[in-house]
Amino acid sequence: MNYRLLGRTGVRVSPLCMGTMTFGDSADEAESAKMFARCREVGINFFDCANGYAGGRSEIILGKLIADCRDEVVITSKSGFPQSDGVNDKGSSRRHLQLQVEKSLKRLNTDRIDVYFIHRFDPDTPIEAVVRTLDDLVQQGKILYPAISNWAAWQIMKALGVAAYQGLARAEVLQPMYSLVKRQAEVEILPLAQAEGLGVIPYSPLGGGLLTGKYTTTQKAEDGRLVQNKMYSIRYGDAYNYQVAEAFTQYAADKGYTPATLAVAWVMSNPAVTAAIVGARSVAQLESSLAALDVPMTPEWRAEISALSATPPPATDRSEEAK
Template sequence: MEYRTVGKTGVQVSNLCFGTMSFGGNADEETSKAMYKRCREAGINFFDTADVYSGGRSEEILGECIAHERENIVLTTKVFWNTSADVNGKGLSRKHMMQGVEASLRRLKTDYIDFYFVHDFDERTPMEETLRALDDLQRQGKILYPAVSNWAAWQITKALGISAKEQLARFELIQPMYNLVKRQAEVEILPLAASEQMGVISYSPLGAGLLTGKYGVDKRPEQGRLVQDKRYTDRYLDEMNFVVADRFNAHAAERGISPATLAVAWVMSNPAITAPIIGARNLTQLEDSLAAADVDMTPEWRNEISSLSVTPQPATDRGETLLPNWT
């Protein structure tokens, strides 16, 4: 396992981050703890969760896992989505964030969170309100650094400007979606992160299972997130994505490597990515993703894989304008 610095923070993290969305849900407590142990054996020190994963159970199980070695772990969690039926139980208001962080700290059995993510954009709450609350939480020692997930590049840039002007703690880590069929982050988010020296931990490197070898134009399993969960069918149910999956599966077979391993390795090879977030429901799935740490992907190989999908247009939408060499 290699270790990389998160932006300008000086914090060293493994180049794979383990996401615990399955803890307490698709993975029971015993399996969850076994996967945590395997991640630590592999050298992973970076773990991602959220207050809404499995209704808070993910945080509770992860808190039990890290209790004996908290200082050796870099921990993230998130705030935004509904955690109660209360009218104020959602969003990025000071009220919800202050209540949310206290609840997460209790479930995680810790007195601080390394990177605290705003989980989505809140159109109802002024950015200044949210950023001031994050700054206060940092000053109180409850979080070390603010972080942001699922915001557009212009929203992140606006927040960075406010933080600089008002001398508030700025976002130091971005969490966007990024995989071979979802490459929009290459257009503005990854260049922004590189320019502003921000860390990036991207999620969904396997495309919700699309890039694991289970899917193709004429290959659809009866069960799985892509056929059972509307969030993922809406996100990935485009015929071109299945064409890319077929091409990718064939390429992986030619190379004699698991498609899941190769999909994670491709994301890891982007120089703007600090660590892709891997997830699993069991130890077998986990091993395929962990194997990506041992893949020696050259720039030429990365380019070959990138050519299997569509490179997004540059931000100016002028085809003659070259994107940065992310591929």
């Protein structure tokens, strides 16, 4: 395993991060344990979680699984999305973050969370207040590295500026959506990460399952998130995404790889990416993502795959200046 530095933290992590959203949900505890064991067998030391995954069960299961190897693994968690109908049980207020960190620590059965993400931008809480709260949590030893997911580049940069100006702990890791059918992160977020020395662990490298070969412009699977989950059907529902998926599936077959393997390898090969987050409902499903570790992706090969989907325009929208 070729471990990579996670931004400027000095921490080395595997280029694949196991996402645990299925733990306690579509994967029961026994299957989750098998997937965790398989990840550890191949050298994965990075596991991503969140307070709301499976209503908290994902953290509980992950906590049990890391009990005898806690110091050998790097774990993440997140907060920000509503956890109940409670009027204050959401967002990034000091009150909510403090409560959610405490609850996550208890479920994970650990004394610290290595990387703690603000799961999404909270328009009701000033960025300055969020940065201060995260710094306090670092000072308390409850989290080691603040992190950000699903923020715009200007929001991330403002948070970094506030931290620098006030001498507070800054966000060290970003978690954007990124795949061959969702390339918006290439415009500003990934360049920002490279310029500021931030770790990047993208989620949904398979486009919610769209890049697994199950979907074409004329055929849709009867099950899976793209069919059963409204959020995913909206996110990836554009007909163009299915055209890209169909072309990519054929391309992968011509190269002798499963689409899932090649899709993950493509995300991993971006120079700004530290680790791609992969998820699965079973060990059998996980294997195609693990196989990405052995794909000899080159810049030329990556460019060939990239050409299967549209490169997003530059931030200025002056497409004529794009290189």
